[in-house]
Amino acid sequence: MSSPNHSFANPGPCFDESLNSSGVMSDWDKALMDELLLIRHCNCQQIVMVNHIENLYCGIPSMNHNWLVQAIYLLLFGLIITMAIGGNSVVVWVVLAHKTMRTVTNYFLLNLAIADASISLFNVCFNFVYILYYNWWFGDAYCHFSNVMGVAPTCASVFTLMSMSVDRYLAIMNPLRRRFSKKKTITIICAIWIAAFLCALPMAMHSYTQSFFSDEGAKRTVCYADGYPDGDAKTSVQFQIYNYFLLFITYLLPLGVLSFTYVSMGRALWGITNIGEHRQEMQIRAKRKVVKMLTVVGTLFMVSWLPYHVYFTFLMPIFAEMDFLVAQHVYMGMYWLAMSSTVVNPIVYCWMNSRFRAGFMYAFRWLPCVRMSGKDYYASGLYEGLRPPGSRSYCSRSAEYNGSFLGLSSRKSEAKRGSNASRNREDVTEGLLPSRASLNP
Numbered sequence: 001m002s003s004p005n006h007s008f009a010n011p012g013p014c015f016d017e018s019l020n021s022s023g024v025m026s027d028w029d030k031a032l033m034d035e036l037l038l039i040r041h042c043n044c045q046q047i048v049m050v051n052h053i054e055n056l057y058c059g060i061p062s063m064n065h066n067w068l069v070q071a072i073y074l075l076l077f078g079l080i081i082t083m084a085i086g087g088n089s090v091v092v093w094v095v096l097a098h099k100t101m102r103t104v105t106n107y108f109l110l111n112l113a114i115a116d117a118s119i120s121l122f123n124v125c126f127n128f129v130y131i132l133y134y135n136w137w138f139g140d141a142y143c144h145f146s147n148v149m150g151v152a153p154t155c156a157s158v159f160t161l162m163s164m165s166v167d168r169y170l171a172i173m174n175p176l177r178r179r180f181s182k183k184k185t186i187t188i189i190c191a192i193w194i195a196a197f198l199c200a201l202p203m204a205m206h207s208y209t210q211s212f213f214s215d216e217g218a219k220r221t222v223c224y225a226d227g228y229p230d231g232d233a234k235t236s237v238q239f240q241i242y243n244y245f246l247l248f249i250t251y252l253l254p255l256g257v258l259s260f261t262y263v264s265m266g267r268a269l270w271g272i273t274n275i276g277e278h279r280q281e282m283q284i285r286a287k288r289k290v291v292k293m294l295t296v297v298g299t300l301f302m303v304s305w306l307p308y309h310v311y312f313t314f315l316m317p318i319f320a321e322m323d324f325l326v327a328q329h330v331y332m333g334m335y336w337l338a339m340s341s342t343v344v345n346p347i348v349y350c351w352m353n354s355r356f357r358a359g360f361m362y363a364f365r366w367l368p369c370v371r372m373s374g375k376d377y378y379a380s381g382l383y384e385g386l387r388p389p390g391s392r393s394y395c396s397r398s399a400e401y402n403g404s405f406l407g408l409s410s411r412k413s414e415a416k417r418g419s420n421a422s423r424n425r426e427d428v429t430e431g432l433l434p435s436r437a438s439l440n441p
Contacts, residue, residue, distance in 0.1 A: 087346030094359035116342035
């Protein structure tokens with residue numbers, strides 16, 4: 001692609017006098033310019049030329065942010081990316097490395113952490129650089145992949161939030177009903193990711209890159225996701241239908257499901273006046289703690305994504321007529337707020353759950369401000385049923401003898417104890433039978 005003589009034409013309103021007086025601009029060129037300005041709602045700063053005057057293009061002007069603006073954006077997005085990947089990685093470690101944390105609700109939290117880390121690692125890392133400089137440096141294949149990873153993990157997150165809310169709703173509103181097994185939970189998580197990637201399939205099909213020259217003569221590449229057969233982002237009906245579908249599936253539907261389930265659970269749990277015995281009171285308190293934590297997680301997700309959806313649904317045509325730099329700063333702010341939802345969940349777990357808090361403190365014990373010894377780590381309840389290293393039980397041999405004396409083999413006795421301990425751990429973490437650690441603030 002050779003460099004054109006003029007990439008921006010600027011005479012009366014958009015062509016300069018030299019180009020106009022040279023007779024290069026024909027009636028066809030004028031008609032094309034009118035189409036760009038009037039029909040496609042471009043402005044003079046957006047019209048660029050690829051190779052020749054006949055290939056006018058409604059593009060995006062090159063970005064020339066000063067160093068301070070670039071530093072601020074790099075700091076803000078670098079902070080989100082680091083915290084999202086680091087914090088959610090610790091959540092994954094806490095759940096997978098500790099048997100007491102491998103419960104139905106925590107498997108959903110694990111899936112939520114994987115989704116949040118994925119969108120930060122595979123989309124935000126590259127997309128914010130592209131938005132900041134409006135030059136796609138990462139190739140056509142990654143343009144497709146990045147757009148897919150901007151949608152699929154988001155869908156996986158909202159599907160996981162809805163699954164958690166339905167699971168807790170069924171457990172609280174119908175306590176005699178059989179809970180989801182771990183095997184069924186893993187099956188649901190697999191189905192969540194399949195559905196999420198199906199929702200993102202149009203992104204893979206209709207993404208593409210296009211290169212053109214800026215007004216300085218430099219070649220720039222843009223990554224688009226609007227390659228639909230009936231037009232681009234401003235004219236395609238299919239593109240608009242897909243955007244409304246994403247609005248419904250990633251915001252309106254989960255908003256309705258989460259509102260119904262958590263309001264119903266709140267009325268059921270906080271409407272109890274005559275609780276009864278102490279054990280029942282502890283169970284109700286533990287259930288309330290779990291519901292409060294999940295409600296905070298769902299509310300923060302909805303609040304952080306609200307401006308982003310409002311922008312794409314209602315405000316994008318308005319900002320298209322504004323100064324491009326102003327519109328870009330507004331979009332960057334909304335995009336940053338939406339992506340901040342990937343950071344807040346580990347903070348909420350650490351704040352509202354004593355076992356997650358112990359896991360985070362142990363993971364970051366190398367920091368000067370964090371004090372967490374191995375003894376505190378084992379006493380936190382993460383290793384419930386296990387003894388700290390160095391401790392020794394003097395009753396193990398007698399317990400084995402008693403099991404044999406009662407007609408039980410040591411293996412069967414251990415299996416029975418393990419089964420009971422497993423049920424107790426499940427109840428403790430799910431909020432049905434709180435331990436001492438789970439009741440601490």
